[in-house]
Each structure stands twice: as C-alpha cells, then as structure tokens.
Amino acid sequence: xxxxxxxxxxxxxxRLSSATARKIQDIFRSEMNKGIHLQPSSLQMENTYIPxxxxxxxxxxxxxxxxxxxxxxxxxxxxxxxxxxxEDVKKYHIDAHLRTDSGIPLFEYLAECxxxxxxxxxxxxxxxxxxxxxxFPMIQHSLEIGILVTWTKSFNCPxxxxxxxxxxxxDALARRGDTRVKVVAVLNDTTGTLxxxxxxxxxxxxxxxxxxxxxxxxxxxxxxxxxxxxxxxGEREVIIDIEWGAFGDNGVLxxxxxxxxxxxxxxxxxxxSFTFEKYISGKYLGEIVRIILVRLMKDGLxxxxxxxxxxxxxxxxxxxxxxxxEQDTVDGCWLHTKEVLAKFHIVPDEEDIKIVQYVCEVxxxxxxxxxxxxxxxxxxxxxxxxxxxAVDGSLYxxxxxxxxxxxxxxxxxxxxxxxxxxxxxxxxxxxAAIVAAIALRIK
Ligand code: ADP
Numbered sequence: 001x002x003x004x005x006x007x008x009x010x011x012x013x014x015r016l017s018s019a020t021a022r023k024i025q026d027i028f029r030s031e032m033n034k035g036i037h038l039q040p041s042s043l044q045m046e047n048t049y050i051p052x053x054x055x056x057x058x059x060x061x062x063x064x065x066x067x068x069x070x071x072x073x074x075x076x077x078x079x080x081x082x083x084x085x086x087e088d089v090k091k092y093h094i095d096a097h098l099r100t101d102s103g104i105p106l107f108e109y110l111a112e113c114x115x116x117x118x119x120x121x122x123x124x125x126x127x128x129x130x131x132x133x134x135x136f137p138m139i140q141h142s143l144e145i146g147i148l149v150t151w152t153k154s155f156n157c158p159x160x161x162x163x164x165x166x167x168x169x170x171d172a173l174a175r176r177g178d179t180r181v182k183v184v185a186v187l188n189d190t191t192g193t194l195x196x197x198x199x200x201x202x203x204x205x206x207x208x209x210x211x212x213x214x215x216x217x218x219x220x221x222x223x224x225x226x227x228x229x230x231x232x233x234g235e236r237e238v239i240i241d242i243e244w245g246a247f248g249d250n251g252v253l254x255x256x257x258x259x260x261x262x263x264x265x266x267x268x269x270x271x272x273s274f275t276f277e278k279y280i281s282g283k284y285l286g287e288i289v290r291i292i293l294v295r296l297m298k299d300g301l302x303x304x305x306x307x308x309x310x311x312x313x314x315x316x317x318x319x320x321x322x323x324x325x326e327q328d329t330v331d332g333c334w335l336h337t338k339e340v341l342a343k344f345h346i347v348p349d350e351e352d353i354k355i356v357q358y359v360c361e362v363x364x365x366x367x368x369x370x371x372x373x374x375x376x377x378x379x380x381x382x383x384x385x386x387x388x389x390a391v392d393g394s395l396y397x398x399x400x401x402x403x404x405x406x407x408x409x410x411x412x413x414x415x416x417x418x419x420x421x422x423x424x425x426x427x428x429x430x431x432a433a434i435v436a437a438i439a440l441r442i443k
Contacts, residue, residue: 013258014362025377027252042250044243047227048191049143051235053198054434056082063128064432068135074117077433084430103160111172127180131432134165135189141229146186185439190215192431197390197424204388211393214281217241245277260291267314280367282319282395288363290317308344323399325360330400368402372409379417390424
C-alpha cells in the first residue's frame with residue numbers, strides 16, 4: 001500500500017548496494033595505504049610498538065590501569081604460562097570535574113587509586129609492572145609513550161592534549177613517592193582485545209571493539225610500516241591501531257551519509273568527527289533509530305493514534321532498546337518492542353510494531369555491513385591463511401544479530417578467506433597485563 005511504499009522509499013538511503021559496498025572497500029583500502037605511508041588519510045594507522053603476541057611464557061604479577069571504558073578500573077593480574085590465573089579488580093568513580101578540568105588533578109587521582117589499590121592488596125613493598133590501557137587516540141613514539149591526539153567520550157581536560165599520558169601518570173606516581181609501580185606499556189582497548197584473543201586462539205590477528213565506540217587493530221608486517229621511531233630490533237610484525245572510528249572524517253565517505261546521519265552528527269558532542277563510529281557504535285545506533293522513528297511519526301506514517309514527547313529527546317532511545325527489539329524479530333514476537341515503546345508512553349498497533357522492528361533491523365544491518373566491509377578489506381590486505389578476529393564490546397555481546405550478519409557479509413565480500421569471529425573478554429584488563437609482560441620480555 002501507499003504508506004508502506006513511502007516508508008520503504010524513505011529508508012532506501014540506509015541500504016547499501018553491493019556496488020556501494022565495493023566502493024567503500026576501495027576507499028578503505030586506499031585510506032589504509034595512505035595512513036601507513038604517512039600520507040594524509042582519515043585512518044591514523046598508528047604503530048603500537050607491540051611487536052609480538054603472547055607466547056605462553058608470560059609469568060608474574062602485573063597491574064593494569066583501564067581508563068576510557070565505561071568504568072575506570074585498577075586490576076592486579078597474575079599470569080602463569082601466559083594465562084591469567086588470578087584477577088583482583090576495583091572500579092573507581094571519576095567525578096565530572098576531574099574529567100573536564102586540568103589534567104594534573106585527574107592523573108593525581110589515577111595515581112592515588114593505584115597506590116590505594118596496591119596497599120589494599122598488601123603489595124606496597126613489591127615492584128609491580130603496570131600496563132596502562134588508555135583508550136583514546138594517541139600518537140605513540142614507543143611502547144611506553146602515548147601522546148593524546150584528542151579526548152573522546154566523556155573526557156575533556158584541554159591541557160592534556162598533545163601530552164604523553166604515560167609521563168603524566170609516572171609524574172603523578174613519583175609526586176606521591178610511589179616508586180615501586182613501573183609503567184612499562186601503554187595500549188588501548190582494541191590492542192588489548194587482540195592480545196587477549198591471541199591467548200584463546202593462536203590464529204588471532206585482528207582486534208575489534210563494538211561498544212560505546214568502535215575501532216580495530218591488526219598484525220602487520222613490520223617492513224610495511226614507515227612510522228618507526230626507536231631503533232628496530234629485528235621485529236617481523238607489529239600491531240597497527242587503525243583508529244577506524246574516524247574513517248571518513250576527511251569527507252571520503254560522505255556519499256553514504258543520509259539525512260538521519262546528518263541529524264545524528266548535529267546532535268553529537270563533536271560534530272564532523274568520528275564519522276564511521278557514528279554509523280555503527282553503541283553510542284549512536286539507538287539515536288539513528290530514534291531519528292528515523294521521529295521522522296516517520298512527523299510524516300504521519302507511524303504512531304498515528306498518539307504522539308510521544310519523550311521520543312523527541314535526543315539520546316532517549318538507547319542502543320540496548322535496539323537489541324531488545326531485534327530479539328523480538330528473531331523470536332517472532334512483540335514483547336520487548338511493546339515494553340520499549342511503553343517507556344515512551346506509546347501503545348502501538350500491529351503495524352506500528354512491525355515498522356519499529358523494521359527500522360531497528362535496517363539500522364543494525366547497515367552497521368553490520370559497514371563493519372564487515374572494512375574487515376573483509378583488512379583480511380584481503382593481510383593475506384594470511386587463516387585469521388581469527390577477537391571482538392569485545394557490549395554492542396557485539398548483546399545485539400542478537402550482529403555476529404551472524406558479520407559472518408555472512410564477510411564471507412560474501414571475501415569468499416576465499418578463512419576467518420573466525422571469537423569473543424575476547426576484557427582485553428582492556430587482561431590484555432594490559434599481558435602487554436606489560438611482553439614489554440618486559442623485549443626490553
Ligand atoms: P565501553 O564503554 O568500554 O565500550 P562496553 O563495551 O560495555 O564498554 O560498551 C558500552 C556500550 O555498549 C553502551 O554505551 C551502549 O551503547 C552499548 N550497549 C550496552 N548494552 C547494550 C545492549 N544490550 N545492546 C546493545 N548495545 C548495548
């Protein structure tokens with residue numbers, strides 16, 4: 001009927017044809033090559049200076065500091081034969097003013113949490129190597145130097161930009177007189193995920209985050225990498241952090257931008273940046289769905305018997321709701337969909353439910369396809385026999401359809417490549433300890 005046709009027409013912009021998918025693949029490949037050859041590109045392709053994966057010999061007690069995820073955490077991990085056998089974790093709250101004022105009090109607070117944690121573990125007299133998971137874009141000059149490029153998420157301490165986060169932490173620890181904690185490596189959650197995945201599956205060579213944000217990293221041949229600052233020590237491989245959240249920030253991906261994406265961008269904290277992340281990650285997927293639903297509502301195509309004020313509020317439709325509604329589509333029922341809409345004081349009819357489920361499917365499916373396009377391109381670039389992709393993040397964990405779509409699309413886009421998706425739990429904690437152990441080994 002006419003209404004259905006109108007909705008389908010409006011949503012065609014969200015559908016990517018196979019020709020468009022190929023075009024995105026070409027652009028992603030070209031941006032990766034430019035990035036790795038230090039030419040202007042929206043992909044940073046940063047050298048992490050992690051030159052090898054765990055080999056099963058990692059042993060000892062390690063601290064990990066995890067900043068940039070949902071929680072700030074300090075962890076103590078004991079490794080035996082490369083496996084975490086003991087893990088003590090403490091979560092700390094970071095006040096809003098610490099996240100947005102000067103960097104000095106922020107890093108003093110981080111150091112204070114580390115010291116208190118070490119004392120609570122009774123380890124204040126033991127020398128402890130620390131791996132610092134700092135999940136923000138960095139320029140790395142070595143495994144233990146990470147210059148902050150820009151804050152993201154809920155952090156914005158202006159005077160830390162262009163400074164070395166590791167040095168700030170070391171200085172804060174030194175001011176406390178804490179000399180037994182040794183910061184030996186800095187990494188982000190994505191590299192931590194690859195490293196943690198490698199302890200679960202020896203073919204792991206890609207790390208992927210689908211959580212609040214999105215990013216990926218992979219194992220590259222060292223001779224292909226131009227950005228090497230410290231002297232090389234015969235490294236054969238190195239982990240490259242793609243920083244793909246920013247893919248398209250230079251405009252190369254604008255042809256897929258829909259009117260809904262433009263509005264999503266306009267409502268976001270940092271307009272015109274993190275273009276790719278805004279199509280796919282947990283922070284934005286629900287918002288895209290909300291924007292489409294509001295448009296359909298305003299056009300008189302949805303919820304015609306009522307209007308919802310709360311649905312008009314940006315950010316009100318969280319990505320958790322998308323997962324719930326997609327679960328209904330999988331189960332062929334309406335239960336969660338009705339519950340979610342009730343939160344917006346909407347009592348839907350049968351047609352409303354089908355439309356809402358359809359919108360969630362279209363937005364989720366596009367996210368899965370975009371991630372798969374980049375992963376397929378990466379697999380072709382890596383030319384390995386077999387690659388396991390280690391994934392972490394709540395969006396991937398909880399969305400009921402992403403994994404199966406990704407398996408399908410990657411296979412379609414690069415049929416000859418053997419790959420596997422695995423879930424690597426807590427790379428930003430466990431991975432940090434293992435990277436610290438690797439750092440000590442290669443010193
Ligand atoms: P991080 O902030 O370190 O990425 P997570 O991986 O836990 O931490 O991701 C949290 C994000 O995942 C939330 O901001 C939200 O966008 C998304 N999320 C949480 N729960 C769900 C869910 N059930 N379905 C889909 N996305 C979810």
